[in-house]
Amino acid sequence: MSVIRAVPIGIGHYLPSRVVENSEFEKWLETSDEWIQARTGIQRRHFAADGEFTSDLAYHAAIDAIRDAGIEAADIDAIVLATSTPDQTFPSTATKLQAKLGIRTGFAFDLQAVCAGFAYAMTMANSLIVSGQATRILVIGAETFSRIMDWNDRTTCVLFGDGAGAVILEAQSGEGTTTDRGILACDLQSDGTYNDILYVDGGVSSTQTTGVLKMEGREVFKHAVTKLASSGEFALEKAGLGIDDVTWVVPHQANLRIIRNTAQKLRVPMERIVVTVQDHGNTSAASIPLAMSVAKKRGQIKQNDLILTEAIGGGLAWGSIVLRW
Ligand code: UT7
Secondary structure, three states: OEEEEEEEEEEEEEEEEEEEHHHHHHHHHOHHHHHHHHOOOEEHHHHHHHOOOOOOOOHHHHHHHHHHHHOOOHHOEEEEEOOOOOOOOOOOOOHHHHHHOOOOOOOOEEEEOOOHHHHHHHHHHHHHHHHOOOOOEEEEEEEEHHHHHOOOOOOOOOOOOOEEEEEEEEEEOOOOOOOOEEEEEEEEEEEEEHHHEEEEEEOOOOOOOOOOEEOOOOOHHHHHHHHHHHHHHHHHHOOOHHHHOOOEEOOOOOOHHHHHHHHHHOOOOOOHEEEHHHHHOOOOHHHHHHHHHHHHHHHOOOOOOOEEEEEEEEOOOOEEEEEEE
C-alpha cells in the first residue's frame, strides 16, 4: 500500500565561534575540569557572541541543510523551529528565520518543548507532511541557553551550550513497510507535575523577566534514564521494529552518564551511539539535530540506516523518533 512518508533529504548545523573550555569556569566557580568531565563527559561548549541571536544560529544551520539537500530556500513550504530561547517574546523566531532565508510563502512557527523540542518538532512536521499540508519542511532546533544561565550556579552553568541543527523533510511515497525511508514512528509524552525539578524562574506572564535556569539535577537524571529507555522501546514497537534493527541511536546530549545508562537499558553497545556531548554540552532542542549532522558529516550515518533518537527535558517532556535515513 502506498503511503506518504516524511523523508530526510538534507541536514546541517551551526556552532558559534566562541569555544569555552571547562577550565574557564575554574576562574570564578568552585569547580574543576576533572569534576565536569567525570560527572557529565562535557569538555567544552560554544557560546553565541553578543548580538548573535537564536535566529542567526538557526539561519546558518538552515543554509547548511539546504546546501546538503541540493534545493533552494524557496522550495521550502514550512518551517518548524524548536526553541526555548527565542529572539523575542513574539513574533516567532521561525518567522524571523523565514525572512532571513528570503521565503515569503508557506508558513513558519515556533514550538517549545525544551530539550525534547526536536522530537516534538519532527513529530509535528511528520503530521503536516502525512496530512498533505506541506511538502518540504525545514525542522530546526536552535538555542542560546547561555542567555538563561545563572553564572554563579555551578550545578547548572557548566552544563549548557549554544548551537543549532536543521533537517529538511520531504513528502515522498513509500510502501508502508519498515524498509521505507523517512519517519516510521514517533512517541511523545509529558508530565507537568514535574515542573519544579527543571524550569526557568521568570516569564512574560509571571515576572515579566527572562529568568535563569533552575534544576534538581539528580532528580532529572533518574527520570531521564528510565523515561528515555521506555520511550525508545515504545517508538520501536510502534514502528514494528526491534533494538537490533537500529543502526544508530542519536540520544539527547545532556550527560554522558545518562547516555551510557540509557544505552545499557536499551541493550545497545556504545559503538552504535552517537556522542557529541564532549564538544557541545547540552544545547537543548538543538542537541539531537546537531549530533545527527555531525554524525552524517563524520560518515557515520548513511542512507537507509535506521536511526532512533530520544530526548527529555523541562516539563517534564520527552519523546523518541524512529526514522530510516
Ligand atoms: O537536558 C535535560 C535535562 N538535564 C539533564 O539531563 C541533567 C540531568 N542531571 C545531571 O546530568 C547530573 O545530575 C548533574 C551533572 C547535574 C550533577 O551530577 P550528579 O552526579 O548528579 O551530582 P550531584 O548533583 O549529586 O552533586 C554531587 C556533588 C554535590 O556536592 P555535595 O552536596 O556532595 O557536597 C554538588 O554540590 O557535586 C557538587 N557539584 C559540583 N562540584 C563541582 C555540583 N556541580 C558541581 C560542579 N563542580 N560544577
